[in-house]
Amino acid sequence: MTQVDPQVLARARARITGPVAFPAAEPVPAGLTRVAAGERVWALPAWPDGATPAVLEEYQTLPMPLDRPGQARRVLAAALRCCWTRLDDAPWPGRAAALTDVLELYATTTRGDAELMRRWAVGDLRRLADTGWLLLDEEAGTVRPGPRTALWAEESLAPLRALLRRMPPPPGGSDE
Amino acid sequence: MSELFEPLLRPYDEKRRAELVAAYMAVEHAAGPVPEVRFPALREPALRRTVARMLELSGRTLIRTSPAHWISGYDDAVREALAGDPACVLPIADRAVLVLVLIHSVAIPRAEGLLTDDSWLSPYPAPLEELRRRSQLTISELEAALRRLRAAGLVGQVKAGADEASGGYVPGPQFHRLTEAARRRLQEELILAAGPDSPLAAAIRARRRGARKERV
Known part of the structure; x- marks a missing residue:
């Protein structure tokens, strides 16, 4: 060999x-x-020259498919809203937020049966944790930004900050 | 800037460099093979060699899936080395479910002459009911395995159509990423599993014994 x-x-x-x-x-x-x-x-x-897989869009090339991508994005946004409270700082390392707060915030930003939404959101949180976007500790009942958020380029953070500012504040946490 | 790629990219001007990076990101992250008409660095052989060398740095290789389409996959030697690492292989339940999907959506249709080429992609879904009956797993174990396989791009879900077309699971987009040797190996493993006493299986075992002796 x-x-x-x-x-x-x-x-x-x-x-x-x-x-x-x-x-x-x-x-x-x-x-x-x-x-x-x-x-x-x-x-x-x-990745070379700071490129990210987002470059695929410029070339009209589809990335690897994701189950329910819209929902996964909204769950990630709800988690970030709770964990990344000092929006002027970088998202990483952020702080731990209560899982229940994330689920509650997610349920208030979506339509449909709240209980079902929460159950689905837990599945999405697990997948986001498997892929490094979040750190999930189900035993402790906490969520934190994942290591991948450390790689977000500073210039890409502005639209994300604007989006999070438009979302309702985290239910139990102190919004700073 | 990543130091890893710098020695390979340094000789190129800005435009070429951007083309190389785009082609590299595309073959590594696209759902399926990318057409070279869209990527100058895949179209021109000299640039394509550089893309291949960028991939080699992480044990990847460039795979041509049709005359003008490219994607990346694990290099054969790297694949062999990683397959011996317990952290890099799927749990046994996931492997069992994946084999069932391959048997129903590829091996059986191929034996019936419905699939002709040596691709591992198939439009014939393995029905969930069939997986339930054959897998010896509980429903929750089976569903967990399918969820992991789907997330890994190893299986794809086909929804039942309005025209009574049945739904189920087909091999996922990762099956685009097999080298010729990996496709052959998979084919042989399926023959060994499905017909261990067949003359074809005996021939495969004999050839593998021969190959091992040559190495020693």
Whole structure:
């Protein structure tokens, strides 16, 4: 079998495992972006010249399909509204918000059976946590911004801030 | 700016560089193969070689799916190395469900002559009822496995049509991303699973024994 360069293999492995937290003392494979918070560190993909998958839109190319993308976006917005309360700062690392607050805010911003909306939203929160957009601790009942939000370019934050300002304030939290 | 790609991108002017980055992002993140007519860096062989070298840095390779369409996938040696890493393989329930989907939506239609080429994509969905009956999993385990497989792009859901077309699951967009060797390997594994005593299975085992000896 051909020997694979260990650094190449480490980067390929990171693509498969997705953003998995490891202890901050461990080195991040070369060529990946290191995102740290407290004791934990994540290795995220480093794209050339600051490009993001959003470039696909410019080329009329469809990205990987997502189940119920509109709903996932609204759930992410509700979570950010609760966790990213100092909007002048960067979203990462943000602060932990109560899961119940996120679900309540989400339910107030959508139409339909509130109980059903909450159940679906939990599923979306889990998927957003699996992919590194949020950190979800179901036992503690908390949600935080995920490591991927650390990679958002400063110039892309303005429209996001404007959107979050238009949303209702987080139910239980202190809006700053 | 990422240092990883800098040595490969430095020789190019701004326009070429942007074209290379766009092609790289497209083949890595698109749902399906991208047409080279839209990406100059895929159309021109010299630039395409640079895209391929950018992919190689992360163990990826450029795959031509039809005369003018490209996508990326894992390089064969990298795939083999990662398949031995428990953190990189699917849970056994997910694999079992995926195999059932492949049998019903690809292997059976192919045996019936409905699918002819060696693609692993199929318009024939495996009905959920069939997966329920054959998988030996509880309904909640089966649904959890299908949810993970869907999220990973390994299966796609087909809704039942108004014209009584039945719904179910088909192989997902990740199946565009198999190299020729990976497609062949999958085909052989399915033969070994479905007909272990068949002459075809015996031939596959004999060839693999031969290949192992050559390596040693």
